Amino acid sequence: MNFLQQLRLGFRSLLLHKLRSALAVLGILIGVTAVIWLVALGEGVSYQAQQQIKNLGATSIIVRSIKPTEEANRESGSRSGIAYGLLRDDYDRILANVPTITKAMPMREINREVRNGEFAIDATLVGCTPEYFDINRLGIERGRPLSAADMEYLDNVAVLAYEVAERLFPIEDPVGRAVQIGDEFYVVIGVAEQRTASAAIGGSLAARQYDKDVYIPLSTFRARIGDRVITVRGGTFQNETVELNQITAVVDDMKAVDSSADIIRDLLRRYHKSLDYAVVVPKELLEQAETLRTMFNVLLLLIAGISLLVGGIGIMNIMLATVTERTREIGIRRALGATKGEIVQQFLWETVVLSGTGGLLGVAFGFLCGPTVALVRRTISELFPEVWSSLPPNIRDLEPLLAPWSIAAAFGISVGVGIIFGIYPARRAANMDPIEALRHE
Amino acid sequence: MSSVATENRPETGRDVVASVRNVTKVYRLGGEDVKALAGVSIDFHQGDFVAIMGSSGSGKSTLLNLLGCLDRPTTGQYFLGGNDVATLDDESLSRVRGRYLGFVFQSYNLIQQLSVVENIAVPLAYQRPANPDGPELCLRLAKLVGLSGRLGHRPNQLSGGQQQRVAIARALVNNPHVILADEPTGNLDTATSLEIMDLLDALNNAGRTIVMVTHEPDIAARAKTVISLRDGKIESITHNG
Known part of the structure; x- marks a missing residue:
């Protein structure tokens, strides 16, 4: 058969x-x-x-500031509040001591209300450098990203995340208009593309919602807002001083990621008494x-x-x-x-x-x-x-x-x-x- | 005491198609040896129509199983198609059955889920090499047994006599040397039995060799030769007409 x-x-x-x-x-x-x-x-x-x-970048190393625990606060605490996290000196040291790094980007962030007349949104105000968009692969839908000139002249300019733009400017084109953050007005120079949130990974990196961001030059951030942030919580003033929330370093080669991360860890350990930072390597996460x-x-x-x-x-x-x-x-x-x-x-x-x-x-x-x-x-x-x-x-x-x-x-x-x-x-x-x-x- | 059927046959010179020599078969039953066949020798010639008779326990079923290559003798030889069946392994026995033998059973033994023509074709599935004219041959045989009009019927849609006709056609499809019929009319009424015997007669007249086991004397009387078994031995050989 x-x-x-x-x-x-x-x-x-x-x-x-x-x-x-x-x-x-x-x-x-x-x-x-x-x-x-x-x-x-x-x-x-x-x-x-x-x-x-992958959106975090397989060749990047992310160093974030972490707020110390309450006990650690009390030890180092003073009436002027607490200071923690990454320093601008850390950024310089990393750039100076890790030769494999091709790009590094410091970043500062804080929650602020952003207004356009009666439209308001609780946004994340991000102080960053022009590399931010490149490193995070964040495209610009309208207008232009931040530039080196913006940084240099401490311009009051802002790039809005897609959703922020939608909420604050439901009808008109936001580019060229102004938004109010605190007492300051910022000219909108661009709108970023829509972007899904990044994952919260193993507790070392909180989920990042890109759609509530407002990007301004880091230098402007420092000049207008400063390092010290006072918040009212439970009836008392809380006073935090943070120089940088995050440093993203990009190395030239995937193979150099691990060794570069080790050098960075070493450097930071030497200059930080407490563990008020975390080094996250997306490549390791990927693995x-x-x-x-x-x-x-x-x-x-x-x-x-x-x-x-x-x-x-x-x-x-x-x-x-x-x-x-x-x-x-x-x-x-x-x-x-x-x-x-x-x-x-x-x-x-x-x-x-x-x-x-x-x-x-x-x-x-x-x-x-x-x-x-x-x-x-x-x-x-x-x-x-x-x-x-x-x-x-x-x-x-x-x-x-x-x-x-x-x-x-x-x-x-x-x-x-x-x-x-x-x-x-x-x-x-x-x-x-x-x-x-x-x-x- | 064994006897050879050919010794007192009137006709001579025809080919021997199957030959049993001094065959014994011993079963072990409950620690005791039971001799089902105690030395039997028979030659079957081309065109023979042999009826094997005997009471139950005479060894006729055992002999038929041996002739059908479904079992091997304990001692002795059985030649079929140039093979000594006693020495063959299971696979070769299967091949010998498929090639040299046609079976007709008392209870027809058709495969229920297959149609008439498919039942006729079953042995062809096991032919090596395959028969290229198989499908045509099956139709011809169905016509020969008078079932051309019922090719697509299932066995349960046929009468007993018709089922036995299908079985006979199936027994012919491999062009066997010997057709073994085990009580072919045992389940049929008298009229239908006669029809089936007429069909077997016709086949025998056309040159087919038929070996039939029966316990009905009037059916046995239709055969040319009647061999009576008793206690595992040949008791008598009678030639009819």
């Missing part, structure tokens, strides 16, 4: 017991679909994380994310393996019943010239047809992952908007990514399961004594 005849015979034998075969197929189908969906969701999540980390992703995929394959194992046991169960039921047929075929090998083949084909059908249907359902997620998303956001808005953006924006390898693997494993779990029943069929089998009622 050729391949097609075997396949046809397998299908027909299975159609004798439609419900039973359908249930066996269902077992494999669910397993295969589960693999594809889980991997797609996992890939979606890890892609998101990787994109966010961690990659490892995590691999672990995740292995775990998924394990789960998938288990579910397919269960499906396989279902198939074996059914094939054993089939073999017992068809003892007579086996006897007839043996008498008419079928060898043991040919009987094994016949029953193996049936299990492969079962598991292969399950596999193919599973792949078909696997492709429905994207539309299903979209449907669920739409349903939740329309029927339960408050639930929807309470979900973290990572989940709201999650796009499952179908991994071709998972489709191939799931289908391959399902057929493999069919063969492995089919061998025992098939051998049992083949090893029947033809005389006994013919006598079987």
Whole structure:
């Protein structure tokens, strides 16, 4: 019998017991679909994380100021409030001592209300240098970014994040208009492109919402706002002095990232008594994310393996019943010239047809992952908007990514399961004594 | 005491298609040896129509299983198609069955999920090399047994006599040296039995070698030669007409 005849015979034998075969197929189908969906969701999540980390720049090293804990405050505390974090001297030292750094960018940030007449928004006022846009890969939609001249002349100019621009200037073009920050007015010179938030990574780097930013030159920041910030909290004045919130250093080569980060850590340790800074290396995060992703995929394959194992046991169960039921047929075929090998083949084909059908249907359902997620998303956001808005953006924006390898693997494993779990029943069929089998009622 | 069927046959000179020599078969049952066949020798010639008779326990089923290559003798030799079946392994036995033998069973033994024409074709699936004229041959055989109009029917849509006709067509599809029929009319009424025997007669007249096991004397009487077994030995050989 050729391949097609075997396949046809397998299908027909299975159609004798439609419900039973359908249930066996269902077992494999669910397993295969589960693999594809889980991997797609996992890939979606890890892609998101990787994109966010990549946006930080794989060749960059981020040093951030961290506010010391309350106890540490009290020790070093004075009536003039606390001073912590990175210093402008740190920036100079890093530039002077780490030769692999090609670009470095100091940054200062603070929350301030930004107004345009009656329109107001609580924005993050970011004092930065012109490199900011380049290093953070933040495009400019309208107008121009900050320039070296702006820095030099301490100009009152601002680049608005997309959402800030939308909120403050719902109708007119903000470029050329003025916004009010505190007592000062700043001329809007540009609007940044829309940008999704970066991830909060392992506690070392808070999530960064780019859409509430207002960028002004760092020199202007220092002149107009200064290092000391007084806030009122719980009825008392809090007084913080911070020179820089963040220094982003970019090295020329991926290979130099780790050693450069070590030098920076060394430098900072020498000049800082307390640990009021953190060094974050996106490349390390990327590697961690990659490892995590691999672990995740292995775990998924394990789960998938288990579910397919269960499906396989279902198939074996059914094939054993089939073999017992068809003892007579086996006897007839043996008498008419079928060898043991040919009987094994016949029953193996049936299990492969079962598991292969399950596999193919599973792949078909696997492709429905994207539309299903979209449907669920739409349903939740329309029927339960408050639930929807309470979900973290990572989940709201999650796009499952179908991994071709998972489709191939799931289908391959399902057929493999069919063969492995089919061998025992098939051998049992083949090893029947033809005389006994013919006598079987 | 063994006897050779050919010794007192009137016709000579025809080819021997199957030959059993001094065959014994011993089963172990509950620690005791039971001799089902105690030395049997028979030659079957081209065109023979042999009925094997005997009471239950006479060894006729055992002999038929051996002739059908479904079992191997404990001692002795069985030549079929140039092979000594006693020495063959399981796979070769399968090949020998598929190539040299056609089976007709008491309970027809058709495969229920297959149609008439597909049932006829079953042995072709195990032919090496494959028969290129298979499909055409099946249609011709269906016509020969008078079932041209029911090619697509399933066995459960056919009467007993029709099912046995399908089985006979199936037994012919590999052009066997010997057709083995095990109580071919055992499940049929008298009229249908006669029709089936007429069909077997016709095949025999066309040169087919048929070996039939039966316990009905009037069915056995349709054969040219009747071999009676008792206690695993040949008791008598009778030539009809």
